[in-house]
Amino acid sequence: MESTPKASTEYLEELRIQLRSQGFTVHCGESRDMDVEYGGSTLCRIDDCGNLGYFAEKIAGKEAILDRIRETVRSTRKYMTLIEQAPPLEAEGLGEGYKLLAEFNGTVLAGHMTEYGAQFITWDWTHNRKSLWQGHYYGAGGDGGGYQAAKQNFAVRSGLLPSSALFTPEQLTEVYRSIHETLDSEYPLTDERRKLLESAAGQIEDVVLDLDKRVDLSNRAELDASHSGGMELS
Structure with missing residues (x-):
């Protein structure tokens, strides 16, 4: 064996x-x-x-x-x-250790190991395709959304997906809360609708890794608003 x-x-x-x-x-x-x-x-x-x-x-x-x-x-x-398996990314002015994870329509997604963990960057090639510019950085150490956020940025920058097709973590958090408010209510649900809502909640859990923290902050903000009367005077 x-x-x-x-x-x-x-x-x-x-x-x-x-x-x-x-x-x-x-x-x-x-x-x-x-x-x-x-x-x-x-x-x-x-x-x-x-x-x-x-x-x-x-x-x-x-x-x-x-x-x-x-x-x-x-x-x-x-x-x-x-x-580990990706080829090196080579460009003028770029140091060693950068790996080319994806490329489409003049935009690249790169990975790079730092002392603080994995970092991901999206860049656009310059017109001569010798150098890169307009870098958007994600990570390291779990900051900035990491790989998932970098993939989404690459998809939008390269034109693979329109920005309107993607939800922000803040939006997904509120959708998740609304789903569970519906599931936990006494409102009658068909088995089909319940399964769809539970499936959607599971997908959000997979995408937003700090979801518990975001839900807690959203709940607290709502409680604070209710205690203060829920209104702000200009």
Whole structure:
């Protein structure tokens, strides 16, 4: 029986950075295993091959949090594999270590490893296609939306998608809240509509990695507005 190959050091370090940026506490052992803690309880362990195992007795009521960890493991592995396998991006004035992840219609999506984690950049080629300009930077360390935000920016800048086809994280947060307000209400729903709403909520959870934090902030802002009368006088 073949053993699972060990994950790269860069991938495991990036995974630690991403988990910590979402509020998880990560304890690393000498074997490179990671214990992921949330709310004072260790929920799961990620081994040096990138496999996730969890403590069943500790996740009761925290399944959604475990799903978020799983999605972070999956998405981080995906973009780190892309960076590792992508060809170098070469342009005048550009340093070493930049990888070409995608290119379309004169726009490029690049990946670059820094001491703070993976960084993603979209650029446009100049007319002679020798140099790049108008860089938009995402990451590192979970800042600026990271890979997901960079992909969306690339799609819009290159003309693959119109900007009106994409929702901001703020918009998705409010849609998510509205979905759950409908699901949790006593309003009668058909099974088909309930499944569609639950599916939409699941998709938003996959896209907005800090969704719990955004929902909490939105709830607090609404409560503050209600306590102050909900009106502002000019």
